[in-house]
Structures are given as structure tokens and as C-alpha cells.
Amino acid sequence: MRQINYSKAITEALREEMRRDEKMIIMGEDMGVMGSVFGLTVGFMKEFGENRVIDTPISENGFTSVAIGAAMRGLRPVVEIMYVDFAMAGYDAIANQAAKVSYMSGGTLSVPMVIRTPAGAGRRSAGQHSQSLEAIFTHIPGLKVVAPATPYDVKGLLKSAIRDNDPVVFIEHKSLYFYDAKCDVPEEEYLIELGKADIKRAGNDVTIIAWSQEVIHALDAAAQLAEEGISAEVVDIRSLVPLDFDTIRNSIIKTRRAVIVHEAVKRGGYGGEIAAQISDELFDYLDAPVKRVAGSNVVIPFSPALEDKIIPQTGNIVATVRELLHGGKNAVFTNAV
Amino acid sequence: MVIKKKYDRKTLLRFYREMKRVREFDTKASELFTKAMIAGNIHTCIGQEATAVGGCLALNPSDFIIATHRGHGQCLAKGGDSRMMMAELFGRETGYCRGKGGSMHIANVGIGILGANGIVGAGIPIGVGSALASKILKTMEVTLVFFGDGASNTGEFHEALNMASAWDLPVVFLCENNKYAVSVNIERVTKIKDIAERAKGYGIPGVITDGCDVLAVHETVKKAVERARAGQGPTLIEAKTYRYHGHYEGEPQMYRTKEEVMEWKNRDAIERLRKEIIEAGFTTEEELAGIDKEVKEEMEAAVLFAQNSPYPERKEVMTDVYASDNERGVAR
């Protein structure tokens, strides 16, 4: 099969949906003339015109709300917020407006829009350009939240998000834009339903639950653990809201152990929510406490000497799984992350 | 010649030297970034030296500035030490923020730099807050807020101007209009021709100045600073300027023509001042060449200092999140 990378998959999803549905528009800073700062919409303005590919001023709250109004009137806007950090400058639009419209109108209005936004650290961009903020969105009822890790998933899920009738916050890890690994992506059209997890690697001893870039680290960790005779199952939840808990449940009933991995700060991270749901429902199945490998509770530092120290790496996952299996309930967890 | 009446030799040479420092610093930074010796991203202000220098030299050392993501020049002109700045760009322990902030976030309250910002527009109301403190504390230091044309379209800009004017605060808003916000030409997202016109909406003076003329910028800012210090409230200044490099280093610049870039380079502020002060008899080619050499040496020393400085220790990653109770705040 043909192989493409993550950025190309996003571009394809956007282009195919723009061609399919003339109600779809793209809005955001540098989306038109430049084709987005990450080069994802190069040529779009030429193909679809300035009415459908809109370069906005630096007005995150304003243009996100403009998109909400347009969505209420039947357009299907896909807004880009250049870095998820800047979504905080548009958070009223997202949390108080987009998220509330359906409910507060008693279902008479809806907001079919997507907010695409790159997140994540690793590029020495310091505290205001590196955060992983998915938990801030999952906390707000009314928003769907998706965070794919692979080219195949990002394409199928973005197309579904665009066709969805609710506001979807679609989080892309910006390091994956620069990640060379390509994967099989069929040329013919396909969709991936929101709210379906994917078992990226099957195993019996422990369930590693991850999303976004941490899926890549989890898979690397699983490969290393296999060499030590530990069989890890990697569950990529892909969509945080709605959450496919069935897949998580079935996996844990099999493995009896769970490690949740996310790049976002541990405190208040979405891993805490999943851990709580596991302990509520699956307590009797567990042989060990549910563990989280997550970002430290600090601001992301600029210095290349510091940044990687606070972001979960493959080694942190391996160490945690190892201790979980060998130490059981009495394991002493030494890794700082 | 006006220049003769208004300025003495020492002041003019200071303008020249400071602009040269800014250009040399960013030229070095650009080179080092291209060689992958500086990580992350940098935004140079090459071409915009006159706004940084003309603006900051109208302030007292005890006054404050709010810098931008394109702020190396603003920080240098406000008294920033080139070595500590360069060390910050290198992510070293000896940098202004001990490597935690990097190029876009140089801050030092001691020399009146209340930080630059990675969030466009966010610094503008923070500057208004600094001015509010001056008023309440009755100290009357002035705050000079730098921002770009792009930032003038944020909500923060409008909210900040409204509060500053309603409360007659000692703040000066200096817009460095370099025509672009990354790739977006200001004319494509703004109906009015001059950003200074927006001052009318807030009942304050709005002034346009030539951002390629350091003396013009300086005089305009000085007047606004005096007005602010006298308790007469804020001024919005728009300096028409241009950045020679891409938005960030390596940015392809498909949205503008080479001719346009050349046109602005022909109006270069440093060259202009150089010519003016030689023609007016204040200095000679040789003297300026001497200054050029000193500045070059200063920046080479800054790079060496940065390169020879240690990286922060690993445990540093956990400090400074909170001003107090840091350990407990970070632990759980």
C-alpha cells in the first residue's frame, strides 16, 4: 500500500472534505497565502478561493466565535489555532460558546465545527508554545476531543470530525508533523468513527493506555519489554471524548495491570480520569495499582538540557512497567516523571 | 541643519552604537541558529533597530518596557547585557532567565524589562498594569509597550487602550508596523490605513513616525513619555518599519517580493544615521569603523560567554514554578 506521513494525511483529509462539501471553510492565521505555518494547506487558497480559505487577523477568540456563528448558519468551519497554547486566548469561544450551544438551546442549534490545533513539546519552544492541554477541553461537556498518533488515524478521524455535528477539538502533536515514519494509508476514502480505541499492539501482561505522540513511545517501550519477556498491550484511545472504555475494560480484564501514559502535566491530566474509571469498575481485576507516566507538574523549560527531562520518554514507560510487574503492589517507583 | 541644533555628538554616537549592537546581536543569533547552535526558534529585528533604540533611549533607566517576541533589540536598548542575553538564547544557566525562557522571553525587572511574550498581544494590558502601579504608587515611571501590527488586532490591544486612556495612565504604546504578521499583510485584515488612527476611538493622541529614522522615533516617543509622566495619559505611536529576515529564521517569505525587501533596505536606519552624522560633521568614517569593531568584539565575546557557560543542572527543571512552597506545589 502507499505510505504517507502525518502532515500529508492531514492535508489530504482537509482537501478531500473541502472538495466534497462546499459548505466547509477553513479559517485561521496564515492558512491562506502561506498555506499554514506548518505547510498543511499550501495551494488551498488557489483551489478553493479566498471565501473558503480565510486568513484571519490574530484574534483567536474573535475568529473562533465567528466560526461558531457561521456553523450555526449551516457552514462547516475548520478553524486552526496555530498552537494549542493560543487556544487559551480563545477559550471563551470554545468553552462558554461552542460547547454550550447545543444544550442551552435545547438541541435546537448545533455547532458543526472543528478546532484543529497542534500541541506538544520537544521543539525547544518554551512555556507558551509547547503545552499539551487536552484535559482543559475534556473537562468541558459539549466538546469532543480527539488526539491521533498515526497518519492513518489522523486522516480517518479528521474526516469524521469534519462531518460530525458537534464542536470537535482536534489535537495534532506538532512533533509528529516532523516525524519521518510513514504508514500505510489507502488511497480510497475511509472514515474512522470518533470514540473507538485501537489496539496498536496486542499483549497479555500489562495494558499501556496512551494517545497522541506517547503512543509512539509506548510502542517502542512494548518492543523493548518484549525482549525481556514482558508482553505489553498498547491501547491507543485516539479519541478522549467520547472514550471507548469497552476496549480498555477488555484489555485490563486480560492483563490485570494498567499504565496510562500522557505528555501533559500529570496533575489534573486526563490520565487521572481514566485511572479513576478503571478503579471504579475494574478494582477486582487488578493485580497492581494503576500507574501514570506523565509530564512533570512544571512549566516546559526552553533549555535543551532540561526539556526532555520532564516529558515521558520510552525509558520512563519501560521502567514503570518493569517495576509494576516485578514489584507488584509494593513497587517503589523511582522515575521522576 | 536641525540635527545640529537638537543633538550633541555623544548622543548621536550613542544612537549609532546601540543600533549597531542590535543588528550585530541578531546577525550573530541568525548565523548561530542557521548552524543549529541555537535551538528552538528566533525572531530577529534586523531592519527594525530604530524603533527599539529610538524608543528605549527616550526612557529613564528606572522606566519599564514590555518587549515582544521580536524583542532582542528592545532588551539590548533598555540596557540588556549582550552576554546574558546570548546565554539565554543558548539555554544556559548564566542567561537572563537561567535558560528557562529562551529567545522569546527575556525578562529582568532590575533593568526595567517586564518580559517579552510568546502570546501576541498579551503584553499590552500587562504594560497598562505596570502603568497603573506607577500611578497608585505615585512613582510615575513610564511604561513603554512594544507590539506589532498583528498584535493591534487582538482584543487585548483594544481593551488595554481603553483602560489606559480611561484612567490616564503613564504608558506609551509603540506599534512596530512592519506590514506583516507572519505572512499576513496588515492590509488584508485591517480596513484603516494607519493603526495610529485607532487612538481616536480611545480619545488619546495617535502619531505616525518614520520607523527608519531613529531620531524621528526618538523625538516622538520622548514627547509621549513626557506627556505620560506629567499625568496626561497614554499615546499611541505607530512606527512604519520593516523586518529584513523572515518571520522566524528560515521562514520562506513567499508572501513578499525581493523588490519590496530591497526598497526597505534602501531606507536602512543605520545607514541613514551614519550618513547624516558624518555629513553634519559630528564624526568620521574612521571613528564609526572603530565603533563597528568594538560592537563586533562585544558580540563575539557574548557568544563565547554563552558557549562556555554551563547548562542548568537537571534539578533546576523543578524550581521556580512557584515563588513559595515550590517543592510541595510541584510534587503533587
Ligand SMILES: Cc1ncc(C[n+]2csc(CCOP(=O)(O)OP(=O)(O)O)c2C)c(N)n1
Ligand atoms: C495569541 C497568539 N496567536 C498567534 C501567535 C503566532 N504568532 C507569533 S508572532 C505572530 C505575528 C505577529 O505579528 P506582529 O504583531 O505584527 O509582530 P511581528 O512578528 O511582525 O514583529 C503570530 C501570528 C502567537 N504567538 N500568539
Ligand SMILES: [Mg+2]
Ligand atoms: Mg508585524
